[in-house]
Amino acid sequence: MKIHQLSVFIENRPGHLSPPIKALAAAGINIATLSLADTKQFGILRIVTRQWEKAKQVLENAGLVVSVTEVLAIEAPDRPGGLADVLTVVEAAGVGVDYLYAFAEQPGGKAVLVFRFDDSDRAIDALTAAGVNVLRSVEVYGDGD
Amino acid sequence: MKRPSDNGGPDFMPRQQLDALQSRRLCAVVRRAYENVALYRQRMDNAGVNAERFRGAEQIASLPFTVKADLRDSYPFGLFARPMRDVVRLHASSGTTGKPIVVAYTKRDVEVWAEVVARALASFGLHAGDVIQNSYGYGLFTGGLGLHYGAEALGATVIPASGGNTDRQIMVMRDFGVSAICCTPSYFLHLMERANELGVDWKSLRLRAGIFGAEPWTEAMRQWIQQTSGIRAYDIYGLSEIIGPGVGAECREQEGLHIFEDHFYPEIIDPVTGRPLPDGEEGELVLTTLSKEAMPMIRYRTRDVTTIYAEPCPCGRTIRKIRRILRRSDDMFIIRGVNVFPSQIETALLAVDRTLPHYQIVLTREKGLDQIEIRIEVTAEMFSDRVSAMENLQSRIAAQIERTLGIRAAVSLVEPHTIQRSEGKAKRVIDQREM
Numbered sequence: 001m002k003i004h005q006l007s008v009f010i011e012n013r014p015g016h017l018s019p020p021i022k023a024l025a026a027a028g029i030n031i032a033t034l035s036l037a038d039t040k041q042f043g044i045l046r047i048v049t050r051q052w053e054k055a056k057q058v059l060e061n062a063g064l065v066v067s068v069t070e071v072l073a074i075e076a077p078d079r080p081g082g083l084a085d086v087l088t089v090v091e092a093a094g095v096g097v098d099y100l101y102a103f104a105e106q107p108g109g110k111a112v113l114v115f116r117f118d119d120s121d122r123a124i125d126a127l128t129a130a131g132v133n134v135l136r137s138v139e140v141y142g143d144g145d
Numbered sequence: 146m147k148r149p150s151d152n153g154g155p156d157f158m159p160r161q162q163l164d165a166l167q168s169r170r171l172c173a174v175v176r177r178a179y180e181n182v183a184l185y186r187q188r189m190d191n192a193g194v195n196a197e198r199f200r201g202a203e204q205i206a207s208l209p210f211t212v213k214a215d216l217r218d219s220y221p222f223g224l225f226a227r228p229m230r231d232v233v234r235l236h237a238s239s240g241t242t243g244k245p246i247v248v249a250y251t252k253r254d255v256e257v258w259a260e261v262v263a264r265a266l267a268s269f270g271l272h273a274g275d276v277i278q279n280s281y282g283y284g285l286f287t288g289g290l291g292l293h294y295g296a297e298a299l300g301a302t303v304i305p306a307s308g309g310n311t312d313r314q315i316m317v318m319r320d321f322g323v324s325a326i327c328c329t330p331s332y333f334l335h336l337m338e339r340a341n342e343l344g345v346d347w348k349s350l351r352l353r354a355g356i357f358g359a360e361p362w363t364e365a366m367r368q369w370i371q372q373t374s375g376i377r378a379y380d381i382y383g384l385s386e387i388i389g390p391g392v393g394a395e396c397r398e399q400e401g402l403h404i405f406e407d408h409f410y411p412e413i414i415d416p417v418t419g420r421p422l423p424d425g426e427e428g429e430l431v432l433t434t435l436s437k438e439a440m441p442m443i444r445y446r447t448r449d450v451t452t453i454y455a456e457p458c459p460c461g462r463t464i465r466k467i468r469r470i471l472r473r474s475d476d477m478f479i480i481r482g483v484n485v486f487p488s489q490i491e492t493a494l495l496a497v498d499r500t501l502p503h504y505q506i507v508l509t510r511e512k513g514l515d516q517i518e519i520r521i522e523v524t525a526e527m528f529s530d531r532v533s534a535m536e537n538l539q540s541r542i543a544a545q546i547e548r549t550l551g552i553r554a555a556v557s558l559v560e561p562h563t564i565q566r567s568e569g570k571a572k573r574v575i576d577q578r579e580m
Contacts, residue, residue: 007530009523011560037532041539042558044532063562065523069530098531116530 001124001134002070004052005114008045009065012038020045023062029055032141033114035101046101048073048114050141071116072123073103073140075133078111086113086132093126095119103140112140148300149260149267151397155407156264156462163463167410168201170435175199175208178441181226184215185443205412206421210431211445213246216386220244227251227439237285238385238484248287248385249439255294257436258388261405262295265394268403268462269354269379271325273300276351278318280328280336281359282308282482287389288359292327295391301325308332311339318352319345325354329482330362330370330378334513337374347374356381358390360479361471365579367399380469386445387432393467401454401466408436411467412444413453416474425455429474430467448475478574480508480515481552487573490519493549497542502527505564510578518555519546522564 010016017036024031024047032048049055052068059066076082090097096118103112112135117123127134147154158166178185179196188209189196216224225232227249234250250258271277277296283289289307296303304321306314308328314336318326326333333355340347355370358381370378382402383390392409393402404411409432413422416429430447450473454466477486487506495501503522508515521542529535539556546554565572 005530007528009528009535009558009560011558011563016560039532039536042535044530044535046530063560065525065528065561067525067528067530 001072001136002120003048003073003114003137003140005069005071005116006047006049006052006056006059007067007069008047008059010043010045012041012043017043017045019062020047020059020064023058024049024055027054027058029058033101033103035099035114037099046099046114048140050137069116070120071114072120072127073135073137074113074115074127075110075135076113078106078109082111083113086127089126089130089132090117090123093122095123095126148273148298149264150272151267151270152461154264156268156403156405156464158407158463160463163406164202166407167435168203170407171201171205171410171433172199174433174435174437174441175443177226177438178443182224182441184211184219184224185441202410205410205433205444208433208444210419211443213386213446213448216246217244221247222249224440225249226441232439234290236287236290236385236389245285246386248389251438254388254437254439257408258291258391259294259298261388261391261408262291263298264405265381265391266295266299266301266325266356268394268396268460269325269356269377270397271296271299271301271354275299275301275324276304276322277301278304278306278314278321278323278326280306280308280314280326280332281390286482287383287385288482291383291389291391292356296327311336312343315340315343315345319350322351324351325356326352327356327381329359330355330357330366331360331481331510331513331515333357333370333378334366334510336513337370338512347376352376354379358382359482361469363471364469382467382470384432384447386447387434387442388437392432396458396460396462398458398460401458401468403458403462403464403466406464408434410435411453411465413451414446416448416450423455424453424465427452427468430470448473448477450474476574478506478508478576480517483550483552485550489549490546490573493545494521494542496549497545498527498538500524500526503564504573506574508574508576508578515578516555517552518557520557520559520564522561523558524561 008020029051034047037044056066076086098116100115176196192209231251232249233252236248237245279292281288281292355376355378367378380395381390382393393404395402412431413428414431422428430449430451431444433444434442449470451467451470505520507518543556
């Protein structure tokens, strides 16, 4: 159920976002989704891709510092209140959200969100019990990849 | 003590007389050091030096050197040649981790100190009619009290302004009719910036001289200060280990600093071999105190790189000059008047996470104030997916640096392999300050 997300350290200066992205492109790796958290001086680029082990190698060969974090991909109805309902479940279970971001539009009226929780296992239990669909990795990446 | 002037007194002593005086005093200090300080006794015994039969300056190269580590290792009072009840003043050096360097003065030492500083001020053309604002820090640092006692001995009106509170410094400068100011050159730049913001008209001030020291500054900076403010900018040299400010000073020629040779014996040595070099050749400055009682220094290696002028000075002083000091033979640098060794930064970094990352120190100057940035390469071990954890790491490093050095540093996390590696000694410090 847990997805392997890659985190890459980059300096917050012009030209520093391209190298990791271009390295992945050159290696033929398709990014499923990503987000970029920024501070004044540096940023953390977070990437979800099916070929995460290869991607990690490619980025490290490019001289970057990469870490792997387990995150959850959660399905929510793509309508107002979709996210709010998910948050109600996790808050009730006392689980904290470290960060979250979304996949691009999915067919079938469902949105897919990536969450890092401070306690993944507890989050999985609470969400599953509430009938929220926590995607397995195969579903995240889809058939086409 | 007769008030020093700019055209008489010991600065102008005939050279033969000065040489004889130096030799006499050298013999006395060698004996004093041998009899009273274990370190000197051991070192001289090991070197086969007979303190009783020491002949004078011609034999000085037979004496062993003293280095900064000797002062650290003898903390606090291991190099004192007199009992504590004879010591009337203690000072300590700034900005070190753990143990500072402690220096001591008898009543006579304090008088000699005041005399040499007064002679320095006289050589800048100052006199009893001057109103002198002393903006060097008062306290353990030798700059404040050193200039203070010297200016008083000169007979001038002294304002013990100490450091900081720039707006008030400017108010004092303007309202008290200050004619000379003593501070670090970078602080003066800062003061000038602020004075311009406040719309101060430099021409309306009585200020005619600046006495700048405690950090290296270039001829270019002097010209800029003189042209912009209209005052004369003079260089004063010293180090706590020897006495404090007042080891040497420019004269009105502003071309090299006269060393007060009746109290401090200068030598230039090859920093690698330790061989003495003749006047006119560049090397490391070594100083021996000729009259200090509480804590004599025998052939102290200053790590400052300079030359002793072979030619006499037009001012007529017979005491020799050294070229202004712009660099050191080690990697120490000075920021906001604080001496910093890269090794101290290393100690601080190690204290944070028990590992030493690749780092670089970048020094810049903004609006006259020195800024220090520490760049640290992020490693896999250091890296966390949480932004807060990374920011927390930055803060912890900054806090440790501030705790160690007493100054705030900006901490930047950089990608791996962005800091240049080099064979041999890494270039740790990038000094972008235009001096």
